Amino acid sequence: MIVDPLLFKAGVLIGAMGFLLVALTVAGFLARWGIRFRLVGISSFTVLLSLSFMAFALSYEERQTVPGAVNVPIVFDNGRGLVIAAPRAPLPVAAVAPTLQQLAANQSQRPQAGVNGYVTVRLRQVEPTDEAGVSRPRLLGEARLPLGGQLEDVQLLIPDTTT
Numbered sequence: 001m002i003v004d005p006l007l008f009k010a011g012v013l014i015g016a017m018g019f020l021l022v023a024l025t026v027a028g029f030l031a032r033w034g035i036r037f038r039l040v041g042i043s044s045f046t047v048l049l050s051l052s053f054m055a056f057a058l059s060y061e062e063r064q065t066v067p068g069a070v071n072v073p074i075v076f077d078n079g080r081g082l083v084i085a086a087p088r089a090p091l092p093v094a095a096v097a098p099t100l101q102q103l104a105a106n107q108s109q110r111p112q113a114g115v116n117g118y119v120t121v122r123l124r125q126v127e128p129t130d131e132a133g134v135s136r137p138r139l140l141g142e143a144r145l146p147l148g149g150q151l152e153d154v155q156l157l158i159p160d161t162t163t
Contacts, residue, residue: 011053
């Protein structure tokens with residue numbers, strides 16, 4: 001796991017402040033201060049915030065980048081190993097393979113129940129047809145990668161666009 005040191009340090013510092021507030025809350029209950037119930041909320045929120053900072057710091061993974069790849073939005077994810085992405089603008093033919101590799105590498109790190117242990121990423125583009133208001137998707141390519149696999153393990157399937 002990758003630990004983001006800044007977030008982890010912030011979580012530790014906020015946690016220390018949270019425990020000081022817990023001590024102050026206990027003192028408030030013993031001294032019967034009028035603010036003691038507000039201190040309960042403040043201290044519990046601070047402790048939970050520190051735990052959230054540290055959990056995010058431990059679970060954060062940077063996204064992989066592939067030279068020549070274009071960032072495209074994911075339009076469908078069934079949570080079981082099928083991800084479909086669609087570029088907003090026409091994608092150059094030279095960018096299809098690197099984009100598929102980048103998407104597959106970034107999706108294979110997610111904890112999901114892939115079909116047969118694989119993540120399948122499809123890259124499609126929506127094209128207008130001759131009919132008004134009707135469009136159809138065109139498959140630009142597909143990539144398969146084992147869950148937790150590396151960039152070298154990507155299997156690409158790019159259809160022939162010359163016909």
